[in-house]
Amino acid sequence: MSKNKQLPNLQNLGILLRILVGVNLFGIIATILVSKQLSEFLPIFTMLSTVIQPLLLFSILVLYLLYPLLKKLRYWQSVAIIVGVEIIIATTISLLFSQSLLLEYATAPYRVILLTLSATAAMLYYFDLRQRAYSPAITEARLQALQARIRPHFLFNSINAVLSLIRSQPKRAETALEDMAELFRVLMGENRDLVPLEQEITLCKQYLNIESLRMEDRLRVDWRVDELPNHALVPPLILQPLVENAVYHGIEPIAEGGQIVVTITHKANELLIKISNPYQANNSHHMGNKMALKNIKERLALHFDLEASIRHQTNNGHYTVTIRMPYEKS
Amino acid sequence: MSSLTILIADDEAPARNRLKDLLSDITNVSVIAEAKNGKEAVDLAIQHKPDLMLLDIRMPLMDGLEAAEHAQKLIPKPHIIFTTAFDTYAIKAFDLNAIDYLLKPIRLERLQAAIEKVRAIAPPSLAALKPLQKTRSHLSIHERGSIVLIPIDEIIYCRAELKYVTIRTKEKEYLLEESLTHLEAEFGERFIRLHRNCLVAQYAISGYEKRGDETDNQQWHAMLKGVPETITVSRRQQHLIRKA
Numbered sequence: 001m002s003k004n005k006q007l008p009n010l011q012n013l014g015i016l017l018r019i020l021v022g023v024n025l026f027g028i029i030a031t032i033l034v035s036k037q038l039s040e041f042l043p044i045f046t047m048l049s050t051v052i053q054p055l056l057l058f059s060i061l062v063l064y065l066l067y068p069l070l071k072k073l074r075y076w077q078s079v080a081i082i083v084g085v086e087i088i089i090a091t092t093i094s095l096l097f098s099q100s101l102l103l104e105y106a107t108a109p110y111r112v113i114l115l116t117l118s119a120t121a122a123m124l125y126y127f128d129l130r131q132r133a134y135s136p137a138i139t140e141a142r143l144q145a146l147q148a149r150i151r152p153h154f155l156f157n158s159i160n161a162v163l164s165l166i167r168s169q170p171k172r173a174e175t176a177l178e179d180m181a182e183l184f185r186v187l188m189g190e191n192r193d194l195v196p197l198e199q200e201i202t203l204c205k206q207y208l209n210i211e212s213l214r215m216e217d218r219l220r221v222d223w224r225v226d227e228l229p230n231h232a233l234v235p236p237l238i239l240q241p242l243v244e245n246a247v248y249h250g251i252e253p254i255a256e257g258g259q260i261v262v263t264i265t266h267k268a269n270e271l272l273i274k275i276s277n278p279y280q281a282n283n284s285h286h287m288g289n290k291m292a293l294k295n296i297k298e299r300l301a302l303h304f305d306l307e308a309s310i311r312h313q314t315n316n317g318h319y320t321v322t323i324r325m326p327y328e329k330s
Numbered sequence: 331m332s333s334l335t336i337l338i339a340d341d342e343a344p345a346r347n348r349l350k351d352l353l354s355d356i357t358n359v360s361v362i363a364e365a366k367n368g369k370e371a372v373d374l375a376i377q378h379k380p381d382l383m384l385l386d387i388r389m390p391l392m393d394g395l396e397a398a399e400h401a402q403k404l405i406p407k408p409h410i411i412f413t414t415a416f417d418t419y420a421i422k423a424f425d426l427n428a429i430d431y432l433l434k435p436i437r438l439e440r441l442q443a444a445i446e447k448v449r450a451i452a453p454p455s456l457a458a459l460k461p462l463q464k465t466r467s468h469l470s471i472h473e474r475g476s477i478v479l480i481p482i483d484e485i486i487y488c489r490a491e492l493k494y495v496t497i498r499t500k501e502k503e504y505l506l507e508e509s510l511t512h513l514e515a516e517f518g519e520r521f522i523r524l525h526r527n528c529l530v531a532q533y534a535i536s537g538y539e540k541r542g543d544e545t546d547n548q549q550w551h552a553m554l555k556g557v558p559e560t561i562t563v564s565r566r567q568q569h570l571i572r573k574a
Contacts, residue, residue: 153388153416155415156433157342157345160344161342163348164344164345164347168347214345216343252390255341
């Protein structure tokens with residue numbers, strides 16, 4: 001885990017895209033300031049671009065490579081290094097260009113360096129603001145998620161099932177209450193940081209133990225996790241709500257029950273989670289489902305920006321939810 | 331005081347066991363049948379004529395609300411008490427209409443009070459629960475003091491005749507006391523209205539054929555899977571054929 005949470009993730013596609021767009025906007029503003037009339041705009045911007053684009057792409061490459069190092073430092077240290085790196089890149093490129101090409105107007109080194117510094121400062125400020133704006137959202141999303149996740153239906157039915165065991169099978173009642181306690185501890189806990197995937201799976205299995213008390217052999221689960229990636233980190237409670245949905249919408253409406261299939265694989269830098277359950281067109285509880293999906297989508301976006309996705313599809317009487325996210329290692 | 335006969339319906343075995351445990355602590359009641367879904371509850375109610383049905387709301391195949399509606403046609407009418415873990419809308423409707431319900435986990439005192447009430451008064455009408463239901467999975471028809479359940483999936487067509495609607499399945503015909511308009515409103519997705527007095531299940535139509543003499547009197551007829559008769563398509567509805 002990185003201790004430098006204020007620093008934007010410079011290896012994230014979304015962040016890099018924002019830098020590209022942001023700096024180019026900066027270039028456009030600079031062009032507007034120096035151009036005296038509209039006809040000058042394009043030539044000046046093109047000229048400026050010959051310097052900005054290579055500088056920008058090179059900076060992004062360097063920052064991308066430096067990121068693993070930067071995130072181990074304190075925020076002010078990483079900012080100092082970024083500024084230093086930018087000054088070096090800007091100086092090098094402007095000197096290179098002014099010697100080899102006839103662009104002395106656009107590439108006066110002091111101009112390039114100051115523009116680069118302002119753009120860097122502006123971007124860092126923007127990311128800092130964005131981070132602050134989003135932090136309460138994480139908390140809020142967590143609370144909202146919490147409300148969506150403890151389905152009262154599940155809570156009361158489970159208590160009812162445990163009550164039915166107390167007289168006849170006190171041992172099983174004990175285990176069930178223990179599982180419930182652990183599940184609710186996580187549901188009510190602090191859920192900001194990524195957690196090990198194994199932990200998430202264990203939680204899911206505890207949840208399913210409680211459900212199979214009520215559903216007995218109607219509920220069957222096939223875990224296809226042979227290729228489980230090692231030490232993967234996932235947002236907390238990413239799996240359990242989806243499995244709960246599968247039980248509520250997929251298994252409960254069918255008299256003879258059915259099978260839920262959970263598949264977790266990875267390829268290269270991507271983690272793939274697939275959950276599928278039988279689906280009957282004529283049952284009509286879709287609202288709750290949408291809520292949970294939207295909730296998970298929001299949390300994935302908060303953690304991974306554009307690099308994660310959640311999709312769902314229905315075919316051949318099966319409903320499948322697929323999550324893709326970056327394979328983060330602990 | 332005679333023993334009160336009770337039917338329990340819940341898709342979860344532990345929930346049924348819990349109810350039986352609690353009922354065993356109450357005197358003068360006996361559980362005579364247990365059902366795992368609404369359909370089974372109605373079938374068993376027809377067979378055993380219980381005084382009281384304890385129905386879970388959310389069950390597969392047929393939910394508790396629909397089972398209650400069908401069971402209401404039995405003579406004598408059984409009392410109904412719904413059981414549910416959580417169902418905001420239904421609970422509101424129950425409260426408004428003085429219909430009895432028990433919240434899971436069920437408490438012995440509450441169950442006892444509900445059963446005392448059942449002994450004291452006649453079953454209230456459940457008509458007010460209609461709006462809570464999604465489309466029914468079955469139609470129920472009176473037959474010699476009992477009722478018959480017809481799965482909606484098996485209906486080939488419904489034809490209005492004077493005061494009744496004839497319901498045709500592959501095996502039999504039934505007379506139902508409901509209006510065709512009402513059926514169309516509830517099951518509109520399944521059936522198409524080929525004639526002013528006839529709703530036909532879309533799946534059952536195998537084709538269309540033009541019949542009659544060479545003149546203008548030609549009429550389209552819908553041919554049906556599983557039954558020999560055909561349904562005349564009225565001129566006004568012929569555009570539906572073109573769509574199909």
